[in-house]
Amino acid sequence: METVDIARAVAACQAITGADDAVVLSNSNKIVVRLLPGEVLARVAFDGEHGFAGELELGRRLAALGSPVVAPTDLTVHQRDGFAISLWRYYEPQGDVTPAEFGAALHRLHAGMREVDVPAPHFMERVEEAQAVLADRALSPEVPEADRELLVATLTERGKAASTSGAREQLLHGEPHPGNLLSTTDGPLFIDLETMCRGPVEFDLAHAPEEIAAHYPGIDRKLLQDCRILMLAMVTAWRWDRNDQLPNGRQRAEEWTAQIRSADSVA
Numbered sequence: 001m002e003t004v005d006i007a008r009a010v011a012a013c014q015a016i017t018g019a020d021d022a023v024v025l026s027n028s029n030k031i032v033v034r035l036l037p038g039e040v041l042a043r044v045a046f047d048g049e050h051g052f053a054g055e056l057e058l059g060r061r062l063a064a065l066g067s068p069v070v071a072p073t074d075l076t077v078h079q080r081d082g083f084a085i086s087l088w089r090y091y092e093p094q095g096d097v098t099p100a101e102f103g104a105a106l107h108r109l110h111a112g113m114r115e116v117d118v119p120a121p122h123f124m125e126r127v128e129e130a131q132a133v134l135a136d137r138a139l140s141p142e143v144p145e146a147d148r149e150l151l152v153a154t155l156t157e158r159g160k161a162a163s164t165s166g167a168r169e170q171l172l173h174g175e176p177h178p179g180n181l182l183s184t185t186d187g188p189l190f191i192d193l194e195t196m197c198r199g200p201v202e203f204d205l206a207h208a209p210e211e212i213a214a215h216y217p218g219i220d221r222k223l224l225q226d227c228r229i230l231m232l233a234m235v236t237a238w239r240w241d242r243n244d245q246l247p248n249g250r251q252r253a254e255e256w257t258a259q260i261r262s263a264d265s266v267a
Contacts, residue, residue: 022035023036059193202223
């Protein structure tokens with residue numbers, strides 16, 4: 001969000017909760033705000049650009065099962081001044097999460113997700129969204145043509161390999177990277193369930209650091225490699241979207257494209 005939008009979003013959070021003060025913890029297309037005093041965390045998006053209702057319900061169900069997730073404080077999607085706001089419990093940070101702890105937490109999360117039934121898109125719908133960015137040159141005008149061709153081919157080929165692997169599919173987090181795992185006094189807890197989808201667990205593991213797979217049992221290594229390259233092509237395509245707001249997005253896209261090209265040359 002732009003600075004002026006952040007100020008308005010923070011004011012909306014304080015108005016809804018009565019908080020005396022607020023600290024912005026992260027900013028991208030959404031912002032995360034700690035509200036003080038009290039143990040409340042707010043996730044804020046522009047109205048109409050969120051999936052907070054489903055995320056809150058999933059968070060409630062998983063927390064009730066004892067899964068490693070941040071729990072919502074209520075299930076209301078609050079609306080004020082053009083923003084949608086969801087409220088979650090705040091946890092004090094506690095050191096770093098080791099690879100073993102990360103792998104165990106993700107395994108437990110997947111076990112809990114197999115126990116809940118909520119609507120969620122198939123992971124290939126996210127692949128198709130990335131393909132649509134590349135197919136629309138008006139939406140991605142700055143992509144070098146050689147890179148566009150590489151990304152389109154990668155999304156097509158690796159997407160087919162991942163979706164026809166025959167692996168068991170289930171509810172997934174969608175983006176369980178280190179930025180979505182908090183180290184707390186209650187142990188490692190996942191946040192940002194809005195990205196939930198259905199697919200093989202290897203698709204989730206592809207978003208985690210490579211060393212995490214060694215601490216997750218029963219992985220299909222070939223499928224994991226396909227998912228890693230597929231994920232890299234997806235996030236690279238999104239960085240080329242002219243509306244993307246991620247800092248240094250173009251530089252990251254170039255770096256990730258080089259990684260994909262290198263992986264393809266080895267394959």
